[in-house]
Structure formats: structure tokens, C-alpha cells
Amino acid sequence: MTDKIIDDFNDLIASMEMPAGKRKVIGAAVSLFSEQGFNGTSTAQISELSGMSEATIFKYFKTKRGLLETIINPLIDNLLPNYGQEFVQNRVPKDQGLEQTIHLIVIDRLTFIYDNRLILQILMSEVLVNNELLDRLKQKATPLIIQLSSTFETLITNSKFSVIDLFRLLVGQMFFELLRITKFEDTNNDYDIQLIADKITKSIVATF
Structure with a gap:
């Protein structure tokens, strides 16, 4: 089952104690920023x-950037x-x-990115211009990469390349697709997840 970030985000906001008007502003901002x-x-x-x-918006959030944050x-x-964490523990x-393994991972994550592309557009717009934000994302991702390493180490024992090399290829390909989906192309109708996953998998496996 694909995660739906917007639904979970709305549930998270709904669980926070805040005026109803503030929730409406946040909901409107998510919709407009993503579009x-x-x-x-x-x-x-x-x-x-x-x-x-x-005036009410600026009472809740001092600036538009404060609303974005x-x-x-x-x-x-x-x-x-x-x-x-859920992905590493239950889906890998x-x-x-x-x-x-690579094919299943790529399909799972491409599906996640595609289904949640609207709100991920908001995040990516900032990551591309905000190094501090990028560093925070890297920090959050590091424990997950360490957990994945043990899985891949058992799969490339006879390769001249390392797990780091594998991650470099895999993350690079997935980051490109993340940019493609959220920033560079209209992928509403013609993004073929299966085809892209096949190509990514073949290119990585051919290297190893």
C-alpha cells in the first residue's frame, strides 16, 4: 500500500492544537505551493x-517562508x-x-514518489536552493542507508565494486527520477514506472 504523504500530513496537523483558521491556511498553502x-x-x-x-495569515505566520517551514x-x-524506516523494515x-532486490526497491520508491509528487514538489523546490535543508535530509537518511548496507553486502560478495558504489548508482538514479517527476516533466499521464524501473535495474546490474 502506497504511503500518502498529504493524508498523513493532514492527520498530523489535525492532531496538533491550533486554531481552525490556522489549519485552513496550512491546507491552502499545501495545495497552492504544490501546484x-x-x-x-x-x-x-x-x-x-x-x-x-x-492579516490573519501573518498573525499565525510572521512571513510566507514561516508558513513554508x-x-x-x-x-x-x-x-x-x-x-x-517502514520501507527498510517491511518492504526490502x-x-x-x-x-x-534492486528492481523491487526501485518500483516501490518510484511509486511512492509518483503518488506523492505534489507535496514532494514543495520539498524539492527548497532542497535545490537550501543547503541546510539538504543536510538535514542527508542526516535523516544516513541510518536507513546503514541498515540497507547489510542487505546489499550479502548480494555483491563477488563484485569488484563496493556497497558504497552500489548506493551511489542507485541513489543517483532515484534522485534524477525524483527531480524528473517533481520538477522537469509533466508526468501525470505518461510516466511508466515499470519501464523506468527495468532500465534502472538493468543499468545497475550490468555494472555489478
């Missing part, structure tokens, strides 16, 4: 969609690490060969 980008969205548009005045921080600090195959 138009942070810079392409005005507080007037957020005001119109949320039904809250601009209210959205991004739970993603980095809570939701994405939880998804990653333990009894498959290298090709099958």
Missing part, C-alpha cells in the same frame, strides 16, 4: 483559498523518516538476488 511553487504563490491567493484574511519541517523530521526483500 504553483512557493515563489509563484501569493498570500492573497492563500487568503482567498483558505477564507482567512492576509511549517509544512516542510514535519516532512523532514517526522513523516519521511517514518516512511523510510530479504530472500531475493541482486537484480530482483
